[in-house]
Amino acid sequence: MTLASLAILILTAALAPALCRISRRFGNLLVAAVPLGVGCWFASASGVVLGGQPVVETWSWLPALGLDLAFRVDGLALTFALLICFIGSxxxxxxxxxxxxxxxLGSFMGVLMAFMAAMLGLVLTDNLLLLFVFWELTSITSFLLIGFEHERERARWASVQALLTTGLGGLALLAGVVLLGIAGGTWTLSELDAARVLSSDLYTPIAVLVLLGAFTKSAIFPFHYWLPNAMEAPSPVSALLHSATMVKAGVYLIARLHPTMAGPPLWNESLAIFGGVTMVLGAFLATRQDQLKKILAYSTVSSLGTLVLLLGLGAAKAAATYLLAHAIFKGCLFLVAGSLTKSSGEKNPERLGGLLTRSPLLGGAAVFAALSMAGMFPLIGFVGKELMLKAGLSHPEWATLATIGVAVSGTLTVMAALIVGARPFLLAPAHDVEVNWKSQPGWRQLATPLALSAAGIIAGLAPALFAEPIVAGMVASIAPTPVDPEIRLRWLELLWPPSTATFLSIAALAVGTALFVWRRPYRAVTAPVEHLDRIGPARGYDAALAGLTSLAGWQTRVVQNGSLQIYVRVMLLTVIGVVGLALSRSLDWAAITGLATQTTVLEVMLVLALVVATLSSTVQKTALATVACLSGVGFILAILFALYGAPDLAMTQFSVETLLLIIFVLVLFHLPRYRDLSKRAFRILDIGLAGVFGLTLALFVAAVLSSDAPGSVAAYHAENSVPGGYGRNVVNVILVDFRAMDTLGEIFVIGVAGIGVYTMLRLRAKPEAEGAS
Amino acid sequence: MNSVIFRSSTHVLLPFMLTLSVVVLLRGHNEPGGGFVGGLLAASAFALHAMAFGHRSARERLRVDPRVLIGVGLLIASASGLPALVMGQEYLEGLWLSMTPPGFTEPLKIGTPLAFDIGVYLLVLGAAFLMIVSLEEYRHDADAVG
Structure with missing residues (x-):
């Protein structure tokens, strides 16, 4: 079922451009309906999965590498699968x-669908290596989607930044995953033994590398900079990738490995510290933005920090609830923001207003989603915020700090939510602003925000319907030890009787609203913070990128200096060194001198001709003559091959020499005449080098010929050629049957070489021709 | 080249060499030969033609774009390994059909390695031809530019 669902999504991704071309109206709908169907499929399995029975599926892929197509749908995976499919649809x-x-549009739908397949694979897989594969696939599809409007330089820059940042983390993750597999003794996630990993020497590097991967993906400080820049993507992408699903992959990974890795302070404290800093920083930066999507992006950074913090505090229930709540309200708000900008051409919420009457449905969806984000009862966001505060208050060590952090970020989030959700819809436009509402969003733009907003209300009012079982399923997967399966998310019980958390929550609402009302003075007061940008981690990214480029430039100038003489000298010296070392250890003079007695007159004559041709090639005055001499060398070699009973080799050598000669002649046309450029000393040095090289190779061949190779490969091939390969020409049977995989690789190289020559000549020929005309 | 003798003999040699290249390709499984040599021979034939009549004429004689030959050759060669995969064997393992039509003493065999060799032939022909023709074209462009 899981593999089939992935296959369906991948197939749809491939077909999407064609479907959308065939019918612009219905093709899109068909494409959108596919993940809905897959989502219903997962929903139908939820009874079994949430009842504590994970769906397991394994297909052998590369068993030698421990890489199996292993899937395991438990509560955590199911929740993500449902979010991906339903929000994705x-x-x-x-x-x-x-x-x-x-x-x-068609290719956009296709890439978005491909992303969904990658993300679904990431959360469903039970194999560590496969998890990494899907992890990278989400980074790549995210890159394509951020840079979808690739005509704009800013979009290209942002997509590269996201790719490099998450790609760097991906490399760290790969190392971490491999170490984890070694330490745990298995590549299967669900079989990882926590005791074994925790006591392993590798624990520290594993934790650091895995967290590095998770932090870059989930935009945790100091890697938070890429997510706001990723807002260059079209709004649907922001809603799906950069709020509801992909950025949560890091959170997912932490949650997934929590039972195995949690406990040592390195894990829990890192999560709490980096998560806490990100939470407060993101919420603060969100309130300072003046664009709808940037506000939402920074508040998403804050939410991701919150989730990481909660996992660090060990508050699985609060994390699970907030994860669900956040995916619902933030996805909705991103879509609303997209529609607002689309219909009014305005990105700044301060330049909008009074839109509830213009589009009541969009406004209704936005207001309720924003209230859920602010943590207003009876919405699901309220429950999430209460549990968060409770988790902070009840932590044995960090109660004060965690509670202050959550309360501060909660207050600032209220303010951000009101700017996005309330300012454009509930307040009148500023007196000097005229809102230009050009087009009304159609049902396709309204359906999803409305559905998500309604889901937030239903989850709050009737938690037993889906919120409670889903959260319970997630908690069961995250918590290191089995917990009370009974999860209650009733807002009334949290509100009454009132506790410290309730008072803090109401205070956050009140202060946040007050800050929203007085946002002008607030912004003036906090303006000096802008100066911190100069030393922020985004600058670190720029500096690192510039440093990398100049390092690569320096390295290329040193190694690839462009002098063919130096290249050839390096190659010759390398061969002399390596072969010479091997020869010096196992040279059998007696056997080699024994070979000399077996020569015939014909051989001696051919070899003499070879030597003459070779020597004469070095003294020619023109390139053409040199090439002719070298061709002579090649043809004499071909005769030698024929003499030694290798007709195939001889034939090939003849054809290759012929073609080479033709190609050489064509190339020579462009070359300048010979000139003496190298110094005399260098030439003498080169003669010596060439002599030593030739001698080394001659000794090497002699040594090979005079030694008996153990277990001759030749004999095996000769014996099996007719019975196994149905051919009497052993060389050919080896090429097309026994070692066909090698041949496939070789012809691939030949094809690439042909196209490479063509491309280089084309690229060079054009500018000259244009310059002349 | 503007030699009448060269041009006339090329007219005779081109079909002869191409036939030879196919013979070399087909007999390769039992006698010296094979797709690689066959492809090189065919490429030499077209190179000869290009020298006698120019690269445009050679392109026309080949009829297909050499880039297409590269792609098709690679496709045939890599697809020839798939039947074995379907039959539960390793990718690229040879599968053979053998039959003796009336009037034949030896059985005729046809197998996936032949398809593989044909793929090699097409690709080598395409790649070698592409190199020669693009060098030739580059030279002409350079001539045109001066």
Whole structure:
């Protein structure tokens, strides 16, 4: 079932451009319906999975590497699968209207679908290596989607930044995953033995590398900079990748490995510290932005920090609830922001207003999602925030710090939520602003925000319907030890009787609203913070990139200096060194001198001709004559091959020499005449080098000929050629049957070489021709 | 080249060499030969033609774009390994059909290695031809530019 669902999504991704071309109206709908169907499929399995029975599926792929197509759907995986499929389907529907004018809508839908397949694979897989493969695939599809509007330089820059940052983390993750597999003794996630990993010497590097991977992916400080820049992507992408699913991959990974890795302070404290810093920093930066999507992006950074912090505090229930709540309200708000900008051409919420009457449905969805984000009861966001505060308050060590952090970021989040959700819809436009509401969003743009907003309300009012079982399923997967399966997310029970958390929550709402009302003075007061940008981690990224480029430039100038003489000298010296070392250890003079007695007159004559041809090639005055001499060498060699009973080799050598001669003649046309450029000393040095090289190779061949190779490969091939390969020409049977894989690789290289020559000549020929005309 | 003798003999040699290249390709499994040599021979034939009549004429004689030959050759060669995979064997393991039509003493065999060799032939022909023709074209462009 899981592999089939992935296959369906990949197939749809491949077909999406064609489907959208065939029918612009219905093709999109069909594409959007596929993940909806897959989501329903997962939902139908939820009874079994949430009842504590994970669905397991294994297909052998590369057993020698421990790489199996292993899938395991437990509570955590199921939740993510449902989020990916349902929100993904809604986002596709939304995109079909949002990007209706784009000629590349079909390929957009395809890439988005490919992302969904990668993300689904990431959360469903039970194999560490496969997890990494899917992890990288989400980075690549994210790169393609951020840079979808690749005509804009800013979008290209942002997509490269996201790719490099998450790619760096991906490399760290690969190392971490391999070490984890070694330490745990298995590549299967669900079989990792916590006791074994925790007591392993490798624990520290594993934890550091895995967290590095997770932090870059989930935009945790100091890697938070890429996510706001990724807002260059179209709004549907921001909603799906950069809030609801992909950025949560890091959180997912931490949650997935929590039972195995949690306990030591390195893990829990790192999570708490980096998560806490990100939470407060993100919430603060969100309130300072003046663009809808940037506000949402920084608040997403804050939410990701919150989730990481909660996992570090060991508050699985709060983390699970907030994860669900955040995916629902933030996905909705991103889509609303997209529609607002689309319909009004305005990105700044301060330049919008009074839109509830213009589009009541969009406004309704936005207001309720924003209230959920602010943590207003009876919405699911309230429950999440209460549990968060409770988790902070009840932590044995970090109660004060964690509670202050959560409360501060909660307050700032209230303010950000009101700016995004309330300012454009509930307040009148500023007196000097005229809102230009050009087009009304159609049903495709409205359906998904409305559904998500409604889901937030239903999850709050009737938690038993889906929120409680889903959270319970996630908690069961995250918590290191089995916990009370009974999860209650009733807002009334949290509100009454009132506790410290309740008061803090209400205070956050009140202070956040006050900050929203007085946001002008607030912004003036906090303005000096902008100066910190100069030393922020985003600058670190720029500096590292510039440093890398100049390092690569220096390295290339040293190694690839462009002098063919130096290249050849390096190659010859390397061969002399390596072969000479091997020869010096195992040279049998007696056997080699024994070979000399077996020569015939014909051989001696051919070899003499070879020597003459070779020597004469070095003294020619023109390139053409040199090439002719070298061809002579090649043809004499071919005769030698024929003499020694290798007709295939001889034939090939003849053909190759003929073609080479033709190609040489064509190339020579462009070369300048010979000139003496090298100094005399260097030439003498080169003669010596060439002599030693020739001698080394001659000794090498002699040594090979005079030694008996153990277990001759030749004999095996000769014996099996007719019975196994049905051919009497052993050379050919080896090429096309026994070692066909090698031949396939070789012809691939030949094809690439041909196309390479063609491309280089084309690229060089054109500018000259244009310059002349 | 503007020699009448050279041009006339090329007219005779081109079909002869191409036939030879196919013979070399087909007999390769039992006698010296094979797709690689066959492809090189065919490429030499077209190179000869290009020298006698120019690269444009050679391109026309080949009829297909050499880049297409590279792609098709690679496709045939890599696809020839798939049947074995379907039959539960290793990728690229040879599969053979053998039959003796009336009037034949020896059985005729046809197998996936032949398809593989044909792929090699096409690719080598395409790649070698592409190199020669693009060098030739580059020279002409350079001539045109001066």
């Amino acid at each position: 809604g986002v596709l529907l939304y995109a079909s209207s949002y990007l209706a004018a784009s000629p590349r």
